[in-house]
Amino acid sequence: MTSGAPSALPDVFVTYGWCRVSYVILDSLARHGVRVHVGDASRLAMCRASRRCASFTRTAHPYREPERYVEDVAAALTRTGARVLLPGHEDVLVLARYRNRLPAGTLLAAPDPDLLEAVRDKGRLAALAARAGVTMPETWTPHDPAELRQIASALHYPAVVKPRVGNSAKGITIVPDPAACVAAVERLVAQHRLAPDRWPLIQAFAPGDGYGVCLLYDQGQLRAVSCERYLRAKDGDFGTSVLRESVHAPALVEQARALLDPLGWHGVARLDFLHDPATGRSALLEVNPRFWGALDLAVRAGVDFPWLLYRMLAEGGIEAREPAASYRAGVTSRWIVGELLHGVNRLRRGQLGGAARWLAQVVGRRADGCDDLRWDDPLPLAAEMAYYGRRFLAAGSVNPVEEGMLG
Numbered sequence: 001m002t003s004g005a006p007s008a009l010p011d012v013f014v015t016y017g018w019c020r021v022s023y024v025i026l027d028s029l030a031r032h033g034v035r036v037h038v039g040d041a042s043r044l045a046m047c048r049a050s051r052r053c054a055s056f057t058r059t060a061h062p063y064r065e066p067e068r069y070v071e072d073v074a075a076a077l078t079r080t081g082a083r084v085l086l087p088g089h090e091d092v093l094v095l096a097r098y099r100n101r102l103p104a105g106t107l108l109a110a111p112d113p114d115l116l117e118a119v120r121d122k123g124r125l126a127a128l129a130a131r132a133g134v135t136m137p138e139t140w141t142p143h144d145p146a147e148l149r150q151i152a153s154a155l156h157y158p159a160v161v162k163p164r165v166g167n168s169a170k171g172i173t174i175v176p177d178p179a180a181c182v183a184a185v186e187r188l189v190a191q192h193r194l195a196p197d198r199w200p201l202i203q204a205f206a207p208g209d210g211y212g213v214c215l216l217y218d219q220g221q222l223r224a225v226s227c228e229r230y231l232r233a234k235d236g237d238f239g240t241s242v243l244r245e246s247v248h249a250p251a252l253v254e255q256a257r258a259l260l261d262p263l264g265w266h267g268v269a270r271l272d273f274l275h276d277p278a279t280g281r282s283a284l285l286e287v288n289p290r291f292w293g294a295l296d297l298a299v300r301a302g303v304d305f306p307w308l309l310y311r312m313l314a315e316g317g318i319e320a321r322e323p324a325a326s327y328r329a330g331v332t333s334r335w336i337v338g339e340l341l342h343g344v345n346r347l348r349r350g351q352l353g354g355a356a357r358w359l360a361q362v363v364g365r366r367a368d369g370c371d372d373l374r375w376d377d378p379l380p381l382a383a384e385m386a387y388y389g390r391r392f393l394a395a396g397s398v399n400p401v402e403e404g405m406l407g
Contacts, residue, residue, distance in 0.1 A: 010107075010314055011035040013077055015095075016088030017045035017056065018387050020335065020371040023380055024295045025086055026052055028306040037080040039073060044387040046372070046380040055080055062091040070098040077103050084313050086306065092267075092290045093117065107313040109218075109267035111289070119269075119287040121164050122201055129284055132259045136284045137203040143196045148185055151202055152178040160203045161185055163192075172239070174205065206283040208274035210241070211249055213256040214298050215271075216305055218312055220264035223320050225253055226303040226327045228294050232361075234338045235345060242338035243367065244294050246301035246331040249275070252282060259284070268292075268305060296371040297333035302326060334367035337384050 012029055016022045017040035026036045030052035038047040039057040048056040057079075059072035073095065077085065085108045087095055095102070096110040110116065118124045126139045137160070142148035161184040163171040171188055175181040181202060188200045210230035216223045227249040230241040256271045270292035275282040291305070298305055303326055312318045339362055346355035373381045 009034045010084055011037060011054070011080055011082040012084040012086055012310060013037045013039065013073070013080060013082040014047070014086050014088055015039050015073065015091055017047035018042045019088050020046065020384065021291050021293060021295050022088030023047050023050065023372060024299060025088060025291065025306040026050060027374060028299055028304055029310055032307055034310065037076065037082050039076050042387060044383055044390065046384040046387065049379040049383040051377050062094050066094045067098065069094060070101050074102050077106060083107055084310055086309065087290060089290060093120065109309055109313055111264070111266045115263060116289050119289050122162065122286055123164050125287060129259060132262065134255050134259050134284050135282065137206045140202045142185065142199055142202065148182055152181040155181065155202065156204070158205045160205055161188070161200050162203065163188060163200050164198060171200070206274045208276040208282065211247070211252055211273045211275045212292065212294065213249065213252050213271045213273065214292060214305065215256060215260065216268050216308055216312070217260065217265040218317055219266050220261065221320065222257065222261070223312065223318055224303050224305065224308050224326065226298040226301055227252060228297055232342065234341050240293050240338060242335045242342050244297055244333060246297055246327060246329050248329050251280065255282065255284065268309060293335070294333060296369060297331060298327070300333055300369045301328050301331040332367040333369050333371060335371040336373055336381065337388055341388070
């Protein structure tokens with residue numbers, strides 16, 4: 001066991017058990033001797049199939065029934081005796097908002113829900129970034145059709161239309177001209193019945209490669225950090241990464257700290273940037289105030305964020321790590337199901353040459369590890385494939401949007 005571990009390891013409850021992020025959390029903590037209980041709204045949750053899962057609880061859906069979801073999580077905490085609660089995805093906001101309904105003594109690392117809302121909303125994030133001196137692509141927020149057409153007619157193209165709140169590049173469209181820009185905004189407004197103050201954003205197109213800065217804070221004090229560069233995405237040129245490598249990016253860490261340090265951040269977060277190493281220019285795209293998709297990479301590179309966060313909660317704090325020396329650069333990690341979805345995307349778009357090149361790249365470049373496969377625990381990968389297969393058949397999309405996810 002890792003030195004400095006508490007003598008008695010309290011049980012932990014991990015949410016969003018269908019997600020590979022939660023599987024990485026489960027795997028990390030179980031290997032450190034922690035009993036890990038898991039919850040999810042789906043019976044096909046991949047964590048449920050793991051030999052390391054101590055128990056599974058079926059919950060309500062966090063987007064559709066948030067209060068009932070919190071009640072289910074609270075009941076599971078009581079039943080299992082778990083004291084540490086680690087949200088695996090966007091439900092961190094729901095649990096932070098209703099944390100007074102959780103059992104007394106529950107340990108949850110999350111900032112104030114109003115702050116969570118502020119950084120999730122890309123429109124409000126733009127204002128926070130401007131005050132912190134962190135560059136974001138120029139952003140416009142239309143509120144009615146006339147204002148939309150006026151903005152669209154004055155832009156330089158290509159431009160980007162995106163929801164104020166969302167994940168995994170859902171709803172994001174790169175538009176080539178004013179007509180496409182107006183159509184993309186109107187489509188999102190109609191599909192998701194968005195009120196005028198929730199209309200999508202329009203941003204200037206920013207060049208560069210995708211980078212992530214991953215951090216752990218304890219009441220405003222930075223405790224751990226790692227950086228990653230995205231090598232391939234599920235949906236093509238942008239979105240959730242399926243192959244990535246660890247890098248050292250001190251300039252991006254400085255920008256991340258410039259934003260989060262003054263906010264008194266608590267818990268984990270990942271900031272996505274577009275960065276051009278040749279020029280040094282970068283632009284912040286979004287903040288994920290939760291564990292992130294490439295979590296497996298950070299763990300393999302030497303920053304075990306789930307274990308560090310668990311210890312921070314269970315022990316009442318941990319020592320800070322030196323960011324530049326705390327992990328190895330050049331480590332790679334692959335999301336197997338995501339790679340398959342990337343290939344499906346290529347084929348559905350008729351990109352036979354692109355699909356062939358992708359297959360050659362997958363075969364020719366072996367990663368150091370995978371998000372969703374442990375050779376001594378193979379069943380979760382099969383469950384994950386079944387979960388995504390069912391969703392693909394139901395929605396006809398490899399990146400389906402759930403009700404209440406975008407806004």
